[in-house]
Amino acid sequence: MHISEGVLAAPVLISGVAAAAAGCSVGLRKMDFDKTPRVAVMASTFFVASLIHVPIGPSSIHLILTGLVGIILGWASFPAILVALLLQSILFQFGGLTTLGVNCFAMAFPALLCYLIFSKLINGKNQSLAVIAGFLAGFCGVMLAVIIIAAALAISGEQFITVARLILIAHLPVMIIEGLIVTTIVVFLRRAKPELLKGVV
Amino acid sequence: MIYNDFTSGDSFIHRFDPRIKILIALFFSIITALSNKIPAILSFFVLAIILVLISKLKFKILFSRLTIVNIFILFIWFILPFSYPGKIVFHIGSLQASREGLINALEITLKYNAIILCNIALLSTNPIFQLTHAIRHLGAPDKFVHLFFLIHRYAFVIFDEYKCIRDALRARGFRPKTNFFTYRTYAYLVANLLLKSYERSEQVHRAMICRGFTGKYWVLEHFALKWRDIFVAITIFTAITTLAIIQWMKIL
Incomplete structure (x- = not known):
C-alpha cells in the first residue's frame, strides 16, 4: 500500500518523516544487535509475502499482513517496514524517497498498535479468543493503514477526498481477507511454533 | 521477479x-x-x-x-x-x-x-553492497545498515523458498480461486514460510556469532x-x- 510521489502536501510529508523517524529510533533502540538477524529474516519473509497475489473475483490483491508484522516484529516493525519500503522503491520503483516517511508510518503504526492490543490475546491460553484476536489484527492492520493513507490524501487537498473515499471502500474486502488469512496463520503457528508469535522485540 | x-x-x-x-x-x-x-x-x-x-x-x-x-x-x-x-x-x-x-x-x-x-x-x-556501504557513510545507524543488507539478502533466499512451495502446489493441481480453500492454502503457505524463516534466522545468527560478528559492517573496497x-x-x-x-x- 502506497501513496505515490508528487501527490501529498509538504506539511503531510514532513509530519510523516517526523513520525516515522521517531518510531524507527525507538524501534532500533529496543532491538539488540543479537536480534538483527531474526528481525531481518522475518522482515524478508513479509517482503516476499507482499509479492503473493490472492484472487478476489476477477481481480487480485497482494497480501499486506500489517497486523501480523506487528505481532511478530513488535517495535522492530518501524525500521523493518522502512527498509522494506526502501527496497521496494529501489527494486520495483514503487514509491519514492519523499513519501517514505508517510508510507512507513501508515504501515508501521497500525502494526505496532496491533502488537500492543492483540499480542496478549493471540498468545493467551484461550483458543477462541486467539482466533478472534488474530482476525481483528489482520482486519485492523489494513483498516488503520488505509485510514491513515486516506487521511493523508484528504489533508493534502480537497480534490483528493473522492480518491480517499474510493480507497477506503475498495479495501473493505481486503480487510476481511487479511483477517481470515492472519487468523489462520495464527492458529497454525500457535500449534507449530508458539514462540514465533511472542514478538521479536 | x-x-x-x-x-x-x-x-x-x-x-x-x-x-x-x-x-x-x-x-x-x-x-x-x-x-x-x-x-x-x-x-x-x-x-x-x-x-x-x-x-x-x-x-x-x-x-x-x-x-x-x-x-x-x-x-x-x-x-x-x-x-x-x-x-x-x-x-x-x-x-x-x-x-x-x-x-x-x-x-x-x-x-x-x-x-x-x-x-x-x-x-x-x-549494486546493493554499494548502497549499504553508502548509507553507512551517510550516517545511518549501524543496526539499520545491517537490517537493510540482511533484509535484501534474505528476501532473495526466501523468494526461492516461496517459489518451491508455489511449484509444489501447482504440481498438485492447485488453482487459486475466490474461495475459503484458496485463502486457507495461502495462509498455510505464508505460515510455512514464517516457520522456515524463523529456524533459518537462528542458523544465521549462530553463523554470524561464529564469524565474530560484533555489529560492524565491514567493507573491503572504500x-x-x-x-x-x-x-x-x-x-x-x-x-x-x-x-x-x-x-x-x-x-x-
Whole structure:
C-alpha cells in the first residue's frame, strides 16, 4: 500500500518523516544487535509475502499482513517496514524517497498498535479468543493503514477526498481477507511454533 | 521477479559515487515533490530523462517498469478532473471536468514520473553492497545498515523458498480461486514460510556469532571521491537549486 510521489502536501510529508523517524529510533533502540538477524529474516519473509497475489473475483490483491508484522516484529516493525519500503522503491520503483516517511508510518503504526492490543490475546491460553484476536489484527492492520493513507490524501487537498473515499471502500474486502488469512496463520503457528508469535522485540 | 535489472551496465552514472547519487536523488525528489508550477515540473522531468539517458539503461525494461507504476496515475486521471472544483472544460453525462483538475492531474503525472526516473537512474543503478556501504557513510545507524543488507539478502533466499512451495502446489493441481480453500492454502503457505524463516534466522545468527560478528559492517573496497564526481555533483545541485529559486521567486 502506497501513496505515490508528487501527490501529498509538504506539511503531510514532513509530519510523516517526523513520525516515522521517531518510531524507527525507538524501534532500533529496543532491538539488540543479537536480534538483527531474526528481525531481518522475518522482515524478508513479509517482503516476499507482499509479492503473493490472492484472487478476489476477477481481480487480485497482494497480501499486506500489517497486523501480523506487528505481532511478530513488535517495535522492530518501524525500521523493518522502512527498509522494506526502501527496497521496494529501489527494486520495483514503487514509491519514492519523499513519501517514505508517510508510507512507513501508515504501515508501521497500525502494526505496532496491533502488537500492543492483540499480542496478549493471540498468545493467551484461550483458543477462541486467539482466533478472534488474530482476525481483528489482520482486519485492523489494513483498516488503520488505509485510514491513515486516506487521511493523508484528504489533508493534502480537497480534490483528493473522492480518491480517499474510493480507497477506503475498495479495501473493505481486503480487510476481511487479511483477517481470515492472519487468523489462520495464527492458529497454525500457535500449534507449530508458539514462540514465533511472542514478538521479536 | 525481485531481481534489480538496472545495476548491470557501464555508464558514467554507474561509476558515479553512490553517496553523491543518493544525496542528489533525495534533493531532486524533495524539490520536485514540492514544486507547483508546470514549467518548473517539466524542467525537472527533462532533467530526469537526461539522467536516465546518460545511464544507458535497457529501454524495454525501463518502459515496462514505468507502465506498471503508472497504473495508479491512470486512476488519478479518471477521478481528479471530476472532483476538482473550477472552470468546466467538458462533461460526460453529469460528470463535469474542470480545467484545474486536469492541470492538477498533469502536474502529478509529471512529478511522479520525474521522481521515478531519477530514482531509477541514481538509486537503482547501484549494486546493493554499494548502497549499504553508502548509507553507512551517510550516517545511518549501524543496526539499520545491517537490517537493510540482511533484509535484501534474505528476501532473495526466501523468494526461492516461496517459489518451491508455489511449484509444489501447482504440481498438485492447485488453482487459486475466490474461495475459503484458496485463502486457507495461502495462509498455510505464508505460515510455512514464517516457520522456515524463523529456524533459518537462528542458523544465521549462530553463523554470524561464529564469524565474530560484533555489529560492524565491514567493507573491503572504500569509496574514493574523484574530482570528476565532485564537479558533476556541483553541476546537478546547482541546476536543481536554480530551478527551485526561479520557481519560488516567481520569475517564471
